[in-house]
Amino acid sequence: MPMFNAARTVTRAIDSVVAQTHGDWELICVDDGSTDGTIELAAAYAPQLGNRILTERLDRNGGPARARNHGLARATGTWVAVLDADDAWRPDRLHMLLTTAAPSGADAVCDNLIGFDDHHGRETVPLFQSLPARLDLPTAVAAEYQGRYNLGYLKPVVRRAFLDQRKIRYDESLRTGEDLLLLLDILAAGGSVACSSRATYIYTTPVGEGSRKLSRSTNTAPRDADLARALERFAERHRMRLSDHDRQALSRRTGYLAAIASISHFRHARLTRDWPTVLRLFIERPEIRRHVWLFLRPKRPSFFQTH
Known part of the structure; x- marks a missing residue:
């Protein structure tokens, strides 16, 4: 423990x-x-x-x-x-x-x-x-x-x-x-x-x-870049044991970590009420602004929705 x-x-x-x-x-x-x-x-x-x-x-x-x-x-x-x-x-x-x-x-x-x-x-x-x-x-x-x-x-x-x-x-x-x-x-x-x-x-x-x-x-706190580097070291350390399927799966995960790193940082800052970091990331990172827009934009009614 x-x-x-x-x-x-x-x-x-x-x-x-x-x-x-x-x-x-x-x-x-x-x-x-x-x-x-x-x-x-x-x-x-x-x-x-x-x-x-x-x-x-x-x-x-x-x-x-x-x-x-x-x-x-x-x-x-x-x-x-x-x-x-x-x-x-x-x-x-x-x-x-x-x-x-x-x-x-x-x-x-x-x-x-x-x-x-x-x-x-x-x-x-x-x-x-x-x-x-x-x-x-x-x-x-x-x-x-x-x-x-x-x-x-x-x-x-x-x-x-x-x-x-x-x-x-x-x-x-x-x-x-x-x-x-x-x-x-x-x-x-x-x-x-x-x-x-x-x-x-x-x-x-x-x-x-x-x-x-x-x-x-x-x-x-989110440390996606650290985990991505650890997965890259893992792939190198076990390169003779891994199948192509294994390597592709590892590559997909490292790419995913790179894509979500700033959003994970933003979410954690919001949950911990670190407002200066929230504001800085919103200003500096266009993917954060897209993320916020997708969350806040009005939801269109479904074609099948009845009133």
Whole structure:
């Protein structure tokens, strides 16, 4: 569990691990330079959990990928899973995923995610209608899946031996998109990734489905150019393993990231009420003005609309 200034949410996350019906687990909490007492809240569980919960405080804030890698380095279990400190698990998540993975021989297994609106404090809807039984790289890297989110939001449970043998770790150059790159590395290394359409990971969406407000726990901003560069490095690193179909899918995603970079920046500035940035982008970028016009223009009545 990577943690950064998560005092408001971390006990909910830890409680969801303690409540798992699969009882054989250890929880490694890695504090990424918090200043709000997050690690003290996590450490307070030690009297009831003993050595099942480990806490580590990093010397500086290095981002979620670095914190994840510290957790992986300390993990001893057969399987490893990441749980962000503002998210939670349904009580049967580990049991469901491990019983799905074992008979299928998968190296990693993913579940669907159910959204959580941080402002309303309640679950909303699953992110995806369904997931493929087996995941391939072009599907994983697509900009959208079923017209909604991309599959980079998935939080796989992975065989630790597979990660260690292939020397797979999170890309520490990234502050966002690190879960997608790990998933792609698993697939490029020949990993078999099974999926369940059941939603048992409770994911705090960056913007609430009901409130339409930016989550109070989000610490990230759009970094589309960083992710595009990471995908280009990935394509180069695995060039001998990738099919033409894989390379085309990666190229489409990098092109998409370049096209939406300024719009993502504009939307984030608007949600955080950074009005100087909103005004600057509106003045400087014609694609922003087109975006605003398309949003504000009057909607013409449909030919079939009756009055």
